[in-house]
Amino acid sequence: xxxxRKRTVRLIVALTAAIFLAGGLMYTSFSAxxxxxxxxxxxxxxxxxxxxxxxxxxxxxxxxxxxxxFMLRDRDGARAVPVxxxxxxxxxxxxxxxxxxxxxxxxxxxxxxxDSLITKCPSKYENKDTPA
Amino acid sequence: MEPLIVIAVLGLVVWVVSAPIRNARxxxxxxRVAVERDGLLAAKxxxxxxxxxxxxxxxxxxxxxxxxxxxxxARRAEAIEILRALDDLGADDDDPPAPxxxxxxxxAATAEVDADADAAQAVDAPRA
Amino acid sequence: xxxxxxxRATLILAFGVALYGIGAAVHAGRSQNRDWxxxxxxxxxxxxxxxxxxxxxxxxxxLRSDFSFATVVSHSSTTTPTGYKAxxxxxxxxxxxxxxxxxxxxxxxLVLYLTxxxxxxxxxxxxxxxxxxxxxxxxxxxxxxxxxxxxATVPTEGAGLSPLLRHPGMMIHPPMLYSGYTLFTVPxxxxxxxxxxxxVDAEWITATRRFALAAWFFLGIGIVLGxxxxxxxxxxxxxxxxxxxxxxxxxxxxxxxxFLHSLMIQERRGMLxxxxxxxxxxxxxxxxxxxxxxxxxxxxxxxxxGASTLGTPFVIFIAVLIAGSIGLVVSRxxxxxxxxxxxxxxxRESVFxxxxxxxxxxxxxxxxxxxxxxxSEAATGTKSAVGPPWFDRYTVxxxxxxxxxxxxxxxxxWRRATxxxxxxxFTAPLFGSLAIAVALVILTPAETxxxxxxxxxxxxxxxxxxxxxxxxxxxARRAMAxxxxxxxxxxxxxxxxxxxGGYIAHVGFATILVGVAASSAFQHAKDVQLVPxxxxxxxxxxxxxxxxxxxIVTNGGRLERIExxxxxxxxKDGERVATLRPNRGYYPVNAPAVPISSAFDGEATSExxxxxxxxxDVWMAVQPDLGALRPYIEQQDTRLNEAVKAAGTVNPxxxxxxxxxxxxxxxxxxxNNTPPATFRVIVxxxxxxxxxxxxxxxxxxxxxxxxxxxxxxxxxxxxxxxxVAKELGRA
Numbered sequence: 001x002x003x004x005r006k007r008t009v010r011l012i013v014a015l016t017a018a019i020f021l022a023g024g025l026m027y028t029s030f031s032a033x034x035x036x037x038x039x040x041x042x043x044x045x046x047x048x049x050x051x052x053x054x055x056x057x058x059x060x061x062x063x064x065x066x067x068x069x070f071m072l073r074d075r076d077g078a079r080a081v082p083v084x085x086x087x088x089x090x091x092x093x094x095x096x097x098x099x100x101x102x103x104x105x106x107x108x109x110x111x112x113x114x115d116s117l118i119t120k121c122p123s124k125y126e127n128k129d130t131p132a
Numbered sequence: 133m134e135p136l137i138v139i140a141v142l143g144l145v146v147w148v149v150s151a152p153i154r155n156a157r158x159x160x161x162x163x164r165v166a167v168e169r170d171g172l173l174a175a176k177x178x179x180x181x182x183x184x185x186x187x188x189x190x191x192x193x194x195x196x197x198x199x200x201x202x203x204x205x206a207r208r209a210e211a212i213e214i215l216r217a218l219d220d221l222g223a224d225d226d227d228p229p230a231p232x233x234x235x236x237x238x239x240a241a242t243a244e245v246d247a248d249a250d251a252a253q254a255v256d257a258p259r260a
Numbered sequence: 261x262x263x264x265x266x267x268r269a270t271l272i273l274a275f276g277v278a279l280y281g282i283g284a285a286v287h288a289g290r291s292q293n294r295d296w297x298x299x300x301x302x303x304x305x306x307x308x309x310x311x312x313x314x315x316x317x318x319x320x321x322x323l324r325s326d327f328s329f330a331t332v333v334s335h336s337s338t339t340t341p342t343g344y345k346a347x348x349x350x351x352x353x354x355x356x357x358x359x360x361x362x363x364x365x366x367x368x369x370l371v372l373y374l375t376x377x378x379x380x381x382x383x384x385x386x387x388x389x390x391x392x393x394x395x396x397x398x399x400x401x402x403x404x405x406x407x408x409x410x411x412a413t414v415p416t417e418g419a420g421l422s423p424l425l426r427h428p429g430m431m432i433h434p435p436m437l438y439s440g441y442t443l444f445t446v447p448x449x450x451x452x453x454x455x456x457x458x459x460v461d462a463e464w465i466t467a468t469r470r471f472a473l474a475a476w477f478f479l480g481i482g483i484v485l486g487x488x489x490x491x492x493x494x495x496x497x498x499x500x501x502x503x504x505x506x507x508x509x510x511x512x513x514x515x516x517x518x519f520l521h522s523l524m525i526q527e528r529r530g531m532l533x534x535x536x537x538x539x540x541x542x543x544x545x546x547x548x549x550x551x552x553x554x555x556x557x558x559x560x561x562x563x564x565x566g567a568s569t570l571g572t573p574f575v576i577f578i579a580v581l582i583a584g585s586i587g588l589v590v591s592r593x594x595x596x597x598x599x600x601x602x603x604x605x606x607x608r609e610s611v612f613x614x615x616x617x618x619x620x621x622x623x624x625x626x627x628x629x630x631x632x633x634x635x636s637e638a639a640t641g642t643k644s645a646v647g648p649p650w651f652d653r654y655t656v657x658x659x660x661x662x663x664x665x666x667x668x669x670x671x672x673x674w675r676r677a678t679x680x681x682x683x684x685x686f687t688a689p690l691f692g693s694l695a696i697a698v699a700l701v702i703l704t705p706a707e708t709x710x711x712x713x714x715x716x717x718x719x720x721x722x723x724x725x726x727x728x729x730x731x732x733x734x735x736a737r738r739a740m741a742x743x744x745x746x747x748x749x750x751x752x753x754x755x756x757x758x759x760x761g762g763y764i765a766h767v768g769f770a771t772i773l774v775g776v777a778a779s780s781a782f783q784h785a786k787d788v789q790l791v792p793x794x795x796x797x798x799x800x801x802x803x804x805x806x807x808x809x810x811x812i813v814t815n816g817g818r819l820e821r822i823e824x825x826x827x828x829x830x831x832k833d834g835e836r837v838a839t840l841r842p843n844r845g846y847y848p849v850n851a852p853a854v855p856i857s858s859a860f861d862g863e864a865t866s867e868x869x870x871x872x873x874x875x876x877d878v879w880m881a882v883q884p885d886l887g888a889l890r891p892y893i894e895q896q897d898t899r900l901n902e903a904v905k906a907a908g909t910v911n912p913x914x915x916x917x918x919x920x921x922x923x924x925x926x927x928x929x930x931x932n933n934t935p936p937a938t939f940r941v942i943v944x945x946x947x948x949x950x951x952x953x954x955x956x957x958x959x960x961x962x963x964x965x966x967x968x969x970x971x972x973x974x975x976x977x978x979x980x981x982x983x984v985a986k987e988l989g990r991a
Contacts, residue, residue: 134262134265134266134269137266138266138269138273141269141270141273142273145273145277145306145310148302148305148306149277149280149284149299149302149303149306150299151299151302152295152296152298152299152302153295153296153299155295156295166380167379167380167381167459170378170379170380170463171459171461171463174461174462174463174466175461175462177466178462178466178527178528180984180987180988181527181528182528182674183984183988184756184988185674185759186674188733188736188756188759189673189674191732191733191736191739191740192729192732192733192736193681193684193685193732194671194672194673194677194681194685195673195677195678195681196678196680196681199673199676199678203675208981208984211984212980212981212984215980215983215984216980
């Protein structure tokens with residue numbers, strides 16, 4: 001085979017491999033992704049057993065032993081869903097703070113998956129409570 | 133008070149920024165040559181580095197004596213070509229070094245092969 | 261003198277100067293007029309001076325707690341310690357944009373100064389691109405997010421800096437990241453300029469290589485500092501969560517690392533021009549994207565500012581960057597043709613190309629996962645997100661390959677390595693690392709986690725190959741110049757900073773990934789509820805809750821926080837390992853109107869109890885359950901409230917005393933009759949090596965970046981061959 005042809009073949013093989021890998025990656029991301037929803041959407045359309053990544057603001061937080069119970073509210077405060085989460089919460093967790101958590105519907109409540117709760121980085125709080 | 137400061141700063145800014153245009157120098161004729169020369173100097177620098185690395189590769193056992201000799205000869209021939217081209221441009225990089233080095237020692241571009249820092253300076257010397 | 265007005269005026273001037281800089285530079289580029297180029301360069305210097313003044317005004321306002329500034333009120337307070345007051349300036353959105361502009365203008369000035377007499381066709385356009393960046397950020401600061409907004413009524417106290425951010429790492433984390441981002445704009449600008457004038461030899465790379473390296477260095481340090489802070493401060497024990505904003509800082513770092521390797525091939529061989537140009541254009545765009553993600557709110561990230569209005573200008577700017585980059589590369593593809601071909605697949609060039617593919621692959625995985633919510637919404641209509649397991653599935657094998665390649669690269673020759681030599685160079689490392697892997701399988705449970713075992717193998721391979729390189733280098737040096745081993749070692753590194761700095765960075769990087777593999781695969785974590793006297797067992801360690809503690813912490817005579825903690829005795833096989841004292845601090849608000857109970861609903865900070873070691877970290881955090889004390893606290897609140905009402909006026913000093921007494925009683929009750937507390941206990945091997953590895957990596961980067969010593973300035977006359985030999989001989 002002459003060198004130019006060889007290079008073309010090599011290029012085609014490499015590109016095919018890359019396309020296959022990228023395709024696999026894209027395919028798995030669609031099957032592995034959890035729907036990312038707001039609390040109101042979760043309340044409206046959650047299917048029991050399926051997991052959802054929900055972003056919302058914490059309110060009515062109560063602790064019972066190691067179990068945390070709280071409501072997750074939309075940013076504009078329209079709807080809220082009850083969430084329970086077993087395990088310690090990160091430091092910035094408190095009422096009014098935005099968190100991201102992966103939950104499954106069980107009965108009327110939503111149960112957080114272990115270690116799936118993360119809270120807004122403290123450098124990015126909004127300044128609503130600024131004394132003006 | 134504040135408007136005065138702002139106007140003063142504005143005046144200063146305009147004065148500083150416009151200085152080169154106000155004291156415009158004639159021509160830019162040698163620029164073409166300078167551009168070409170810069171390119172050749174960069175090529176020379178890269179070639180020298182390649183030769184040095186080749187030596188190091190050889191000494192740390194990555195190249196056989198035979199391969200090294202062949203490659204070293206080829207690289208040196210290429211370096212000679214670059215030097216010749218530089219001289220053809222009239223860029224005598226054997227000129228005495230520029231009077232003063234304004235740039236801090238080992239600046240962003242020229243540190244790796246210091247000879248070239250001087251060469252670049254020397255090239256600019258007539259203008260300095 | 262109203263400093264806010266002055267600040268605003270300075271920024272407007274800076275914006276104007278940046279716009280002028282663009283115009284003058286473009287004119288200089290088109291007419292090849294050196295005077296206009298000089299004027300444009302001076303515009304950038306002036307911009308640096310103006311943004312320095314603006315930044316200084318803002319810093320002064322923070323240091324003096326000047327509450328006429330809105331941003332000072334919302335991010336600082338009189339009780340914030342001085343060091344953190346200075347850092348609070350860039351914890352706000354406006355302040356961080358100003359920091360961006362300031363750093364950008366400094367680096368731009370530096371590179372334009374250093375290249376003032378070089379590449380006269382390229383630099384004007386590079387000046388223009390740098391001025392475009394500056395104009396964009398100055399424009400945002402003038403029109404959208406001014407740090408110099410003032411308040412009509414000046415409050416007496418500010419909101420303060422979040423206690424969680426009061427950590428030395430957090431003071432320098434943002435400036436490090438921003439330095440990295442802004443430094444990447446320098447090679448970006450020169451790449452654009454080089455493409456514009458079709459001067460695509462290696463010169464623009466030589467001129468800006470150190471800036472790319474510095475960007476890589478600072479961005480990397482910023483990322484590691486963030487990880488370290490998360491590990492030691494946040495009370496969850498992790499250092500990386502694949503959050504969009506974390507990923508956004510990793511993306512330019514990955515493509516930048518690829519660029520630092522592939523640029524050597526262009527410098528040396530005139531190959532990969534399209535690739536290098538694309539890489540640095542992508543890196544610059546990704547750096548802006550990182551800043552954008554934080555401010556747009558388009559992705560749900562824990563690091564995003566909530567309701568920011570800066571999304572639109574950023575989207576437009578990024579769209580321009582992407583479209584411009586692609587357009588440039590495509591329209592210049594004829595000039596970007598390679599001058600050479602790859603000599604052999606068995607060469608350092610091809611290892612570098614493989615390393616580039618892996619790094620870009622990693623960047624692609626990270627990018628896809630990060631932007632998946634947007635991609636899935638566009639494709640299917642529902643927004644979905646992928647979690648850490650998805651990222652791990654792809655990044656772990658790629659990381660393995662990357663480490664392996666970083667071991668192969670150093671021992672393979674440029675151009676064409678002969679099979680015999682390659683065999684000779686690889687035999688010892690291969691058998692050495694295999695022996696280590698076998699030993700690990702016999703001595704530890706490493707075989708239960710194949711990926712981790714694979715990483716240990718690859719890591720060992722890197723350590724041995726690089727070690728072998730150092731030994732041979734020292735030997736060669738001694739054979740040539742004599743001297744003792746240490747002298748030869750130092751001389752060798754000094755003479756070949758790029759090469760050996762790079763090798764050291766490889767060792768450091770392998771160390772980091774070995775630490776990551778060990779600590780994530782063999783971590784034992786457990787959440788337990790204990791009362792004093794009880795014990796818990798995690799991975800052979802026994803944790804006994806000896807007693808509960810509580811104390812009031814004052815700062816400058818004022819009550820700062822109330823701490824509840826635990827004394828934990830940690831033993832293994834009956835032997836004492838450590839006594840850990842994790843605690844949790846609660847921050848009450850110092851005002852009569854605010855109920856005491858609010859202290860326990862508000863911000864709390866964990867002080868982690870940690871025994872860090874070279875072999876493993878024992879880590880624990882506590883969350884006390886204060887539910888049992890609630891009734892008492894609420895009762896005291898009611899009483900206090902009634903007393904305040906009855907008295908009509910409040911004597912602050914007396915009120916403070918009473919409050920202090922109540923807090924003391926709360927603590928007494930907690931310590932004497934301790935309710936169960938939740939503990940998170942983590943036993944994690946080799947975490948320390950992540951931080952040590954980072955030191956090694958960036959130490960190597962520093963060596964590679966360090967300017968070479970001034971050499972001899974002799975001039976050689978003579979025939980060309982002799983001249984080559986002579987010029988090669990010095991330095």
